[in-house]
Amino acid sequence: MPLDPALSQRILDAVDAGFEAQVALTRTLVSYDTTRGNEHAAQDWVFRQYRDRGLAMERFAMDEAAIARHPGGSAFSETHSKTPIVVGIHRPRQETGRSLILQGHLDVVPTGPVDMWSRPPFSAEVEDGWLHGRGAIDMKSGHVSMIAILDALRAIGLQPAATVYVQSVVEEESTGNGALAAHLRGYKADAALIPESMQEVLVRAGVGVMWFQVKVRGIPVHVREMGAGSNAIDAAWRIVGALREMEARWNEAAACDPLFGHIDHPLNLNIGKIAGGDWASSVPAWCTVDCRISYLPGKSADAAEAEIRACVEALTRGDRFLSNNPPEIVVNGFHTEGFVQEPGTEAEAILAAAHESVFGAPLRTEVTPAYLDARVYALYDRMTTLCYGPAGDGIHGVDERADLESVRRCTKAMALFVAEWCGVEPIGG
Amino acid sequence: MPLDPALSQRILDAVDAGFEAQVALTRTLVSYDTTRGNEHAAQDWVFRQYRDRGLAMERFAMDEAAIARHPGGSAFSETHSKTPIVVGIHRPRQETGRSLILQGHLDVVPTGPVDMWSRPPFSAEVEDGWLHGRGAIDMKSGHVSMIAILDALRAIGLQPAATVYVQSVVEEESTGNGALAAHLRGYKADAALIPESMQEVLVRAGVGVMWFQVKVRGIPVHVREMGAGSNAIDAAWRIVGALREMEARWNEAAACDPLFGHIDHPLNLNIGKIAGGDWASSVPAWCTVDCRISYLPGKSADAAEAEIRACVEALTRGDRFLSNNPPEIVVNGFHTEGFVQEPGTEAEAILAAAHESVFGAPLRTEVTPAYLDARVYALYDRMTTLCYGPAGDGIHGVDERADLESVRRCTKAMALFVAEWCGVEPIGG
Numbered sequence: 019m020p021l022d023p024a025l026s027q028r029i030l031d032a033v034d035a036g037f038e039a040q041v042a043l044t045r046t047l048v049s050y051d052t053t054r055g056n057e058h059a060a061q062d063w064v065f066r067q068y069r070d071r072g073l074a075m076e077r078f079a080m081d082e083a084a085i086a087r088h089p090g091g092s093a094f095s096e097t098h099s100k101t102p103i104v105v106g107i108h109r110p111r112q113e114t115g116r117s118l119i120l121q122g123h124l125d126v127v128p129t130g131p132v133d134m135w136s137r138p139p140f141s142a143e144v145e146d147g148w149l150h151g152r153g154a155i156d157m158k159s160g161h162v163s164m165i166a167i168l169d170a171l172r173a174i175g176l177q178p179a180a181t182v183y184v185q186s187v188v189e190e191e192s193t194g195n196g197a198l199a200a201h202l203r204g205y206k207a208d209a210a211l212i213p214e215s216m217q218e219v220l221v222r223a224g225v226g227v228m229w230f231q232v233k234v235r236g237i238p239v240h241v242r243e244m245g246a247g248s249n250a251i252d253a254a255w256r257i258v259g260a261l262r263e264m265e266a267r268w269n270e271a272a273a274c275d276p277l278f279g280h281i282d283h284p285l286n287l288n289i290g291k292i293a294g295g296d297w298a299s300s301v302p303a304w305c306t307v308d309c310r311i312s313y314l315p316g317k318s319a320d321a322a323e324a325e326i327r328a329c330v331e332a333l334t335r336g337d338r339f340l341s342n343n344p345p346e347i348v349v350n351g352f353h354t355e356g357f358v359q360e361p362g363t364e365a366e367a368i369l370a371a372a373h374e375s376v377f378g379a380p381l382r383t384e385v386t387p388a389y390l391d392a393r394v395y396a397l398y399d400r401m402t403t404l405c406y407g408p409a410g411d412g413i414h415g416v417d418e419r420a421d422l423e424s425v426r427r428c429t430k431a432m433a434l435f436v437a438e439w440c441g442v443e444p445i446g447g
Numbered sequence: 448m449p450l451d452p453a454l455s456q457r458i459l460d461a462v463d464a465g466f467e468a469q470v471a472l473t474r475t476l477v478s479y480d481t482t483r484g485n486e487h488a489a490q491d492w493v494f495r496q497y498r499d500r501g502l503a504m505e506r507f508a509m510d511e512a513a514i515a516r517h518p519g520g521s522a523f524s525e526t527h528s529k530t531p532i533v534v535g536i537h538r539p540r541q542e543t544g545r546s547l548i549l550q551g552h553l554d555v556v557p558t559g560p561v562d563m564w565s566r567p568p569f570s571a572e573v574e575d576g577w578l579h580g581r582g583a584i585d586m587k588s589g590h591v592s593m594i595a596i597l598d599a600l601r602a603i604g605l606q607p608a609a610t611v612y613v614q615s616v617v618e619e620e621s622t623g624n625g626a627l628a629a630h631l632r633g634y635k636a637d638a639a640l641i642p643e644s645m646q647e648v649l650v651r652a653g654v655g656v657m658w659f660q661v662k663v664r665g666i667p668v669h670v671r672e673m674g675a676g677s678n679a680i681d682a683a684w685r686i687v688g689a690l691r692e693m694e695a696r697w698n699e700a701a702a703c704d705p706l707f708g709h710i711d712h713p714l715n716l717n718i719g720k721i722a723g724g725d726w727a728s729s730v731p732a733w734c735t736v737d738c739r740i741s742y743l744p745g746k747s748a749d750a751a752e753a754e755i756r757a758c759v760e761a762l763t764r765g766d767r768f769l770s771n772n773p774p775e776i777v778v779n780g781f782h783t784e785g786f787v788q789e790p791g792t793e794a795e796a797i798l799a800a801a802h803e804s805v806f807g808a809p810l811r812t813e814v815t816p817a818y819l820d821a822r823v824y825a826l827y828d829r830m831t832t833l834c835y836g837p838a839g840d841g842i843h844g845v846d847e848r849a850d851l852e853s854v855r856r857c858t859k860a861m862a863l864f865v866a867e868w869c870g871v872e873p874i875g876g
Contacts, residue, residue: 128725130667130732191728229727238559240843241717241739242817251718255684288670289680290731291724296557298658298719298739298780299620299818300843303559310670310727351727388671389728414669414729 021438026375029437032170033430040166040429041144041422043067047124047158048142048151057101057124057188064124064186067165068106071172073184076105080189080199088202089318090398092193092229092353099125099188103199108168108182115180115441117207119401121197121391122161123190126153127414134416148410148419155410155420160213161186163407163429170433171442179441183207190391192229192351197391201398209365209439210395213407213432218424219382220369221405223277223358225285225312227389228322229351232257232330234294235343238303248339251294254305257345260333261287261309264325268313275314277358277385284387287311308350312387315356323349352389357396357403365402365439372434373406376427381406406432450867455804458866461599462859469595469858470573470851472496476553476587477571477580486530486553486617493553493615496594497535500601502613505534509618509628517631518747519827521622521658521782528554528617532628537597537611544609544870546636548830550626550820551590552619555582556843563845577839577848584839584849589642590615592836592858599862600871608870612636619820621658621780626820630827638794638868639824642836642861647853648811649798650834652706652787654714654741656818657751658780661686661759663723664772667732677768680723683734686774689762690716690738693754697742704743706787706814713816716740737779741816744785752778781818786825786832794831794868801863802835805856810835835861 021029033040050060069075079102085091101124129139129152137143139152149159164184171177183205187196214221234257236250265287278284288310295302313322327347334340359366361383373381392405408428412418450458462469479489498504508531514520530553558568558581566572568581578588593613600606612634616625643650663686665679694716707713717739724731742751756776763769788795790812802810821834837857841847 127729130725130729131664134664134667134732191726227728235560235563238563238844240817241715241719242815249718251721286670288728288730289678289724290670290727290729292680292731292734293722295718295720295737296559297620297843298737299656299717300556300559300719301717302719302721303563303845305721308724308727386671388669414726415667416732 021434026434028174029170029433030430032173033166033426033433036166036169036173037426040162041149043165044149044159044162045142045144047162048149048154049140051140052124052126052153053128054097054125054192055099057099060124061101061104061186065104068104068184071168073106073108077102078203080195081202084202085195085198088198090198090354090394092195092351093349095350098193101188103196104186105200105205106184108178110177110179110181110443112443113180115178116209116439117181118436118440119183119185119205119207119210119395120164121185121187121210121212122157122164123187123196123391124161125188125191126156127191130416136417147422149422150417150419152418154418155215155408156413156418157213157215157407159420159425160215160407163213163425163432166429167433167436171437172445175445176442177445178436179443181207182440187391194352194354194389194391194394197394201394206399207401209402209404211432211435212392212403212405213428214390214405215410215413216405216407217409218428219384220366221359221386221390221392222383223315223385224356224390224393225314225387226317226319226322226354226356227310227312227352228319228349229310230326231348231350232307232309233346233348234305236301236303239301241299241301250302250305253339254294254307256337257330257333258289258307260329264329265311272314278314281387285312286387313356315358319353319355323353354389354393355397357393359396359403363402365404368438369404369406369431369435373431375434376431450863455863457603458599458862459859461602462595462855462862465595465598465602466855469591470578472594473578473588473591474571474573476591477578477583478569480569481553481555481582482557483526483554483621484528486528489553490530490533490615494533497533497613500597502535502537506531507632509624510631513631514624514627517627519627519783519823521624521780522778524779527622530617532625533615534629534634535613537607539606539608539610539872541872542609544607545638545868546610547865547869548612548614548634548636548639548824549593550614550616550639550641551586551593552616552625552820553590554617554620555585556620559845565846576851578851579846579848581847583847584644584837585842585847586642586644586836588849588854589644589836592642592854592861595858596862596865600866601874604874605871606874607865608872610636611869616820623781623783623818623820623823626823630823635828636830638831638833640861640864641821641832641834642857643819643834644839644842645834645836646838647857648813649795650788650815650819650821651812652744652814653785653819653822654743654816655746655748655751655783655785656739656741656781657748657778658739659755660777660779661736661738662775662777663734665730665732668730670728670730679731679734682768683723683736685766686759686762687718687736689758693758694740701743707743710816714741715816742785744787748782748784752782783818783822784826786822788825788832792831794833797867798833798835798860798864802860804863805860
């Protein structure tokens with residue numbers, strides 16, 4: 019049942035009225051450096067924010083064994099975050115509406131060279147309607163909007179008339195294990211909404227993503243005897259070449275995909291990090307290349323991994339040096355499957371109407387060639403999972419920033435969605 | 448005047464008699480980790496060894512300004528060693544012979560992955576006639592042999608009848624600034640002998656060597672927008688490709704060189720170290736490649752550097768990304784010219800005769816496609832510079848080891864050389 023127009027307007031006004039406070043909260047959250055493993059203090063801040071709003075609180079460590087057993091679980095490594103998952107639970111007085119998971123991730127990717135930034139990456143400055151900083155758009159603006167939606171309802175004496183789980187996770191940028199941990203903990207609802215940095219569109223599908231390291235060991239020698247040794251960096255680069263050929267084959271096949279076929283080169287192999295050798299005048303004995311590759315929904319992580327290994331093994335067999343010094347392939351992060359959020363759900367219709375009423379334009383949907391935590395709920399709970407959120411730029415780059423008017427509009431649309439999906443009831447008894 | 452055969456035999460016997468002590472000293476020296484910048488404790492040990500043998504001592508810091516002004520000087524960087532140079536000076540009672548510089552370097556290259564070694568790299572174990580450890584052959588065995596030669600003469604009541612400078616330097620593996628600092632300090636002699644790890648041959652010529660870094664900065668973006676950013680690691684690898692083509696041209700030209708033409712591929716570009724990027728799922732914003740390249744004697748370091756820069760600039764002009772983000776070329780180590788030790792000197796004849804008498808085979812000469820400190824004395828003092836020393840393997844690799852019988856024989860040959868070149872006089876008054 020569509021919201022009463024007067025109620026809608028009250029909700030929109032309440033978001034506006036609270037928007038200054040929402041920006042202040044977001045600036046605080048952006049000011050925390052929450053790169054991988056460093057999210058503890060920010061997560062405790064989130065815990066206090068939820069608790070102070072009267073949510074029932076749960077805080078738990080990720081269950082490494084359960085994650086390891088799950089087909090969507092990714093490998094733990096020494097850099098894996100140990101920050102706990104925080105869930106704030108809103109329970110209505112009367113469960114008359116449909117329940118909802120709101121989820122945001124706290125972790126951000128590294129800044130890269132700070133001197134390439136116009137501002138310190140965690141200074142969280144606001145200028146000309148932009149909030150600047152690493153994580154400003156991916157996804158701290160969306161994260162705080164989950165609170166802002168509840169605050170806006172509360173400001174007009176209302177609360178959702180259904181259970182809402184507000185989940186703050188980590189590891190979205192590296193394994194997806196945070197969302198999976200929340201799923202394994204047993205949190206389920208009638209739908210999930212993840213206010214990611216989606217540039218005001220709804221995600222129709224996301225790719226599977228795998229992180230792997232190529233580790234080569236060479237026989238080190240003095241450079242004057244280069245022929246006698248083998249350069250581990252050169253050998254690693256030969257492997258990269260073979261992987262690029264596999265990437266090209268995958269993209270050729272993807273050109274016919276009904277969902278991703280319209281995107282030019284949807285499946286990217288990224289050589290994100292490389293380290294090798296110790297000394298300019300020694301033939302390097304080792305090289306490690308950190309790769310990220312993606313694949314279409316429908317291909318399991320295990321199947322993708324098998325193809326990657328087969329590709330490297332085929333090169334290795336024909337390579338004089340590598341055949342004697344087989345490289346190691348270590349899956350050290352994402353080991354995830356892509357997902358499709360089929361159209362036609364009632365939740366999507368409600369969000370689309372809310373979006374259109376705020377933006378004055380229809381809600382567009384897009385597939386994304388990136389990983390999203392939405393895969394957990396879409397794949398393993400068959401829940402309707404709406405991944406939608408504000409616009410910004412510099413995501414994973416320099417000078418990341420969030421468009422605050424976009425944040426305001428998306429918060430409004432999501433607030434209307436929550437009110438209609440969950441229903442509302444007066445606060446108090 | 449050739450040595451009296453009876454005196455020769457006494458010297459050879461004295462080397463044998465002292466060899467156990469020589470090995471013990473060498474083991475002590477190998478047990479020090481003297482990787483770049485870490486030579487202080489070992490250099491102080493050397494200082495005490497020289498002083499305890501009655502040498503007049505000088506210890507001085509490298510004169511950075513003087514090195515910077517010198518055409519054979521290499522760049523200082525934050526990793527440059529600050530270990531002082533130690534010189535022990537033997538002055539005879541009567542200066543009747545020809546003076547000599549004996550020089551050794553203390554610094555060693557990094558071990559690389561320690562788990563690739565059969566033994567801990569600084570355990571300095573002796574087994575089956577081999578002394579194991581990083582630096583065992585390059586060049587701590589030769590370094591200690593300088594002391595052993597003087598000890599052998601002393602053991603039979605003799606000492607050189609000419610000034611002998613025993614110089615312990617550093618930075619041989621990275622800049623050659625240690626030897627240059629000794630030269631700039633004013634040490635000169637009628638010849639120099641450097642007991643390097645030369646596999647029982649005498650060096651006829653050595654190449655010029657340059658260290659440089661290729662530094663690329665890219666525009667980082669999320670991997671899902673790979674087309675919009677540029678991968679700094681990929682771009683760096685394109686530069687490596689252009690440098691490899693230059694290397695091939697240099698080797699084509701070297702095929703006609705009278706000294707180096709017989710060697711297959713004498714001029715090596717080594718990609719010794721690489722580091723780039725921070726995160727598998729971000730397009731890397733930076734990549735630094737550490738390169739070492741060599742060139743024939745006769746080409747100045749400045750000329751080689753100009754060719755390297757021109758090569759990179761030519762690629763950059765035609766590369767869409769690099770032309771907007773010009774890479775930086777930083778010469779951060781060796782900036783040296785090759786040298787030729789012409790045949791026909793009296794010093795060489797004496798060493799050759801000494802070698803033949805010990806080994807029962809003629810002294811072979813070879814050119815080496817590596818850097819040697821000999822270039823300092825050969826180029827800038829026009830001194831006869833004999834670079835010669837024992838056999839071993841694993842140089843700059845793993846499981847480095849010195850062949851102790853080779854060390855013994857080379858010590859004998861060099862002791863005979865010193866006795867004949869400098870002459871001998873009885874110790875004391």
